Amino acid sequence: MSTTAKISLQGVAKRFGKKVVLDGIDLDVRPAESLVIIGGSGTGKSVTLKCVLGLLRPDAGRIMVDGDDVVAMSGSNHERVMRKFGMLFQGAALFDSLPVWHNVAFGLINGRGLARAEARAVAVTKLGQVGLGPEVADLRPAELSGGMLKRVALARAIAADPEIIFFDEPTTGLDPIMADVINNLIVDCVRRLGATALSITHDIASVRKIADRVAMIYQGKIIWCGAVADLDHSGNPYVDQFIHGRAEGPIQMQVLKP
Amino acid sequence: MDVLAALGRVVLGFAAATGRLGLFTGHALSHVFRPPYFLGQVAQQMVSIGYFSLPVVGLTALFTGMALALQIFEGSSRFNAEGTVAFVVAIGMTRELAPVLGGLMVAGRVGAAMAAEIGTMRVTDQIDALMTLSTNPFKYLITPRLVAGVTMVPFLVAVGDAIGIFGGYTISVQLLDFNSSTYIRNTFDILENIDIIAGLVKAAVFGFIVTLMGCYHGYHSQGGAQGVGAATTNAVVSASILILTSNLVVTQLFFSR
Ligand SMILES: Nc1ncnc2c1ncn2[C@@H]1O[C@H](COP(=O)(O)OP(=O)(O)OP(=O)(O)O)[C@@H](O)[C@H]1O
Ligand SMILES: [Mg+2]
Numbered sequence: 001m002s003t004t005a006k007i008s009l010q011g012v013a014k015r016f017g018k019k020v021v022l023d024g025i026d027l028d029v030r031p032a033e034s035l036v037i038i039g040g041s042g043t044g045k046s047v048t049l050k051c052v053l054g055l056l057r058p059d060a061g062r063i064m065v066d067g068d069d070v071v072a073m074s075g076s077n078h079e080r081v082m083r084k085f086g087m088l089f090q091g092a093a094l095f096d097s098l099p100v101w102h103n104v105a106f107g108l109i110n111g112r113g114l115a116r117a118e119a120r121a122v123a124v125t126k127l128g129q130v131g132l133g134p135e136v137a138d139l140r141p142a143e144l145s146g147g148m149l150k151r152v153a154l155a156r157a158i159a160a161d162p163e164i165i166f167f168d169e170p171t172t173g174l175d176p177i178m179a180d181v182i183n184n185l186i187v188d189c190v191r192r193l194g195a196t197a198l199s200i201t202h203d204i205a206s207v208r209k210i211a212d213r214v215a216m217i218y219q220g221k222i223i224w225c226g227a228v229a230d231l232d233h234s235g236n237p238y239v240d241q242f243i244h245g246r247a248e249g250p251i252q253m254q255v256l257k258p
Numbered sequence: 259m260d261v262l263a264a265l266g267r268v269v270l271g272f273a274a275a276t277g278r279l280g281l282f283t284g285h286a287l288s289h290v291f292r293p294p295y296f297l298g299q300v301a302q303q304m305v306s307i308g309y310f311s312l313p314v315v316g317l318t319a320l321f322t323g324m325a326l327a328l329q330i331f332e333g334s335s336r337f338n339a340e341g342t343v344a345f346v347v348a349i350g351m352t353r354e355l356a357p358v359l360g361g362l363m364v365a366g367r368v369g370a371a372m373a374a375e376i377g378t379m380r381v382t383d384q385i386d387a388l389m390t391l392s393t394n395p396f397k398y399l400i401t402p403r404l405v406a407g408v409t410m411v412p413f414l415v416a417v418g419d420a421i422g423i424f425g426g427y428t429i430s431v432q433l434l435d436f437n438s439s440t441y442i443r444n445t446f447d448i449l450e451n452i453d454i455i456a457g458l459v460k461a462a463v464f465g466f467i468v469t470l471m472g473c474y475h476g477y478h479s480q481g482g483a484q485g486v487g488a489a490t491t492n493a494v495v496s497a498s499i500l501i502l503t504s505n506l507v508v509t510q511l512f513f514s515r
Contacts, residue, residue, distance in 0.1 A: 055386045079392060087390040093383035097375075110296075111392030156391070 005064070006031040006164065006196045007052060012061035013220075014047055021047050023220030024061070034190045034197040036207050036228075038242060039217035040251065045200045046090055048217070049166050052198075053087060054078055065164070083111065086162035090169050090200075092153040094141040100127070101137035104155045112160065126155040131181055147174045154182065158189060165189060167199040171206050183209040204243050207231070216242060218251065282474050289394070289401040299402035307368050307465075308410035312417065314367055315360045319418035322355050323347055323425030331434050343436070344444035347426030352453045353513075356418035358505050361464030364411055365497040369472040372403060373493035376476025377486035385477070400477070403469045411465030412458040419457065456512040463508060464501050471497040 005028040014022040021044040029035045037045050050056040052063055054070055063070050070081055086107075094103050102109075104126055105119035114122070124134050130151040141149060150173055157165055167186060171179035183206050189195045190210075201207055207214060208228060215225040216239050224236045231243060241249030330346045376399060379385050388395045423445060430436040471493045479489035 050386070053386075053390060055389060079394065082390060083392050085390055087387070089383045089387060091383055093387040095379075095384055095387070106393070107391035110398070156387075 005029060006066065007198065008064040009052070010062045012048070012051055012058045012063060014044070014051060014056060014058045020220055022051070022058070025217070025222055027215055027222050027225065029196055029198055031196055032190065032194045033212045034186070034199065034210050035213050035215060036199045036201060036211040037215050037217055038201065038207060043217050044220060045217060046168055049087070049168060049198065049200065053082070053085060053166070084163040086157040086160060086165045088154050088157040088167045088170055092149040094149060094153055096141045099138050099140060100144070100152050103141065103152060104159050106156065107160045122159060123155070126159050127152070129185060130155045131178060147178065150174065151182070161193060162195065164196045164198070167197065169200055169202065171201060171203055179203065179206065186210045279474060282477070283470060286396050286400040286404055286473070289397045290405065296398050296402055299398060300405055303402050303406035304410050307364070307406050308413050311364055311367055311414055314363050315414045315418050316421050318359050318363050319351065319356050319422035320425040322359055323351055323422030324429045326350055326355070327426035327429040327434070331430070341444065343426070343430055344441050345448045348423055348445045348449050349453055351422035351426070352419045352449065352457045356422050357415050357457045357460040357464060358501065360415045360418045361411065361461065361468065361501045362498055364414065364465070365468045365494055365501060369468040369493045369497045370490045372469060372472030373476040373490045374486055376473055377479035377489040380477060380479050381482055381485060400473045403473055404466060407465035407469030408462050411468070412461040415457055415461035419454065452512070456508070460505060460508050463504055467500045467504065468497045471500065
């Protein structure tokens with residue numbers, strides 16, 4: 001299994017101070033599949049993605065991308081592997097000193113050495129795909145709404161047609177129609193361009209639309225992983241509670257009763 | 259026993275911080291010699307440091323040169339040595355006051371802005387985003403700022419030298435009834451190349467310190483707006499202290515016989 005996986009996490013652990021966030025994550029993402037990670041807020045979904053990208057260093061475990069261990073990698077080797085990735089950050093993380101088009105074209109210009117005019121044309125096309133017209137291209141990120149920021153960040157993540165794309169909550173903050181457009185776009189990236197997608201979302205409708213397989217994270221471990229078709233009869237009470245959004249069940253939220 | 263433990267923690271913490279800073283510096287400098295270069299970033303930083311700091315550094319030098327002339331005239335008249343005004347203004351500005359005061363002003367203006375900008379980029383994941391776009395943050399953010407600091411602060415100080423001496427001259431001639439051509443001749447007789455060079459070397463060192471502290475504290479900031487605020491303060495305070503201590507060291511290297 002691990003030889004054919006595009007991305008393979010084996011026993012990945014990460015803690016911040018005394019707080020254990022990841023406690024041995026085992027997860028394989030197959031080539032050209034769309035895997036969605038679900039799980040409660042603050043369970044370490046974003047941290048998992050950042051570990052794979054080398055933005056956080058796991059305390060233990062191995063992370064293989066195309067068979068190469070990326071945890072041990074550094075410098076130019078790591079940069080070479082990073083070229084395979086596109087990442088949509090949960091908070092958009094656009095460069096606020098640059099206009100929108102330059103944000104989208106950034107990886108093309110600085111990473112791949114495309115000419116500015118050419119990169120700008122690609123950027124405008126990608127902006128079109130996320131439903132933003134060419135008039136947005138010259139605005140600054142500070143002039144956009146939250147949902148527009150997210151879509152610009154999405155355009156930036158897919159601008160270089162990466163092999164592997166990470167989407168951290170791609171549809172949060174969008175209206176239902178635009179959310180569906182973005183879901184279609186993600187599906188398109190996987191089906192048509194053959195990209196491998198690893199997404200995080202809280203939106204179960206979006207899970208059903210974009211996922212080939214679903215993994216649920218709880219208390220630092222993957223407690224269930226299966227095809228999206230099995231989501232409704234997983235036989236796992238945690239998954240059941242989560243997808244139906246019930247306050248009652250095995251997952252207890254730490255809240256004070258009024 | 260507790261006192262020893264606390265002392266040990268402080269020493270260890272200091273050693274760790276020094277090591278981190280050393281690694282950071284080495285990492286940033288290594289990119290000076292490794293293409294690709296972000297020349298656009300370098301140019302932008304040079305303008306932002308060199309051009310936009312001109313008013314601040316120029317005003318500082320002007321008023322310092324003027325005040326210096328007044329002080330020295332008043333002080334030296336006690337033993338009939340008014341001729342020393344041109345001498346003290348020229349030496350004092352070039353060797354000491356233009357570089358140190360200019361460096362401190364740049365620390366307040368540029369160092370703080372750098373720490374705030376890079377710190378905000380850190381806490382909003384923009385630095386992480388750079389990495390995912392195949393762009394090395396050291397190459398793109400840190401190295402251009404260091405290069406701009408080392409080259410532009412000497413330029414600022416050279417301008418400050420001229421303005422400061424001009425300030426002293428104005429006060430001396432307009433207010434203290436010095437003879438204009440004598441004052442100018444005295445100034446040029448006194449000044450040696452080493453005075454100016456020593457000041458410019460100091461300026462390069464201070465430019466490095468200011469930009470390094472701004473980048474280092476910004477890069478390692480954490481915890482939102484408050485963290486960025488703390489990074490800004492730390493950048494200015496540490497740069498100021500390092501400017502004053504390194505000033506002593508460089509002076510000692512140049513002028514001790
Ligand atoms: N840089 C950090 N320093 C300290 N703790 C952190 C850091 N990043 C994340 N954490 C902690 O790790 C835990 C997991 O964070 P993470 O961002 O992965 O959550 P998440 O599953 O993505 O949640 P959400 O769905 O709300 O985005 C959180 O409890 C958070 O407090
Ligand atoms: Mg998250």
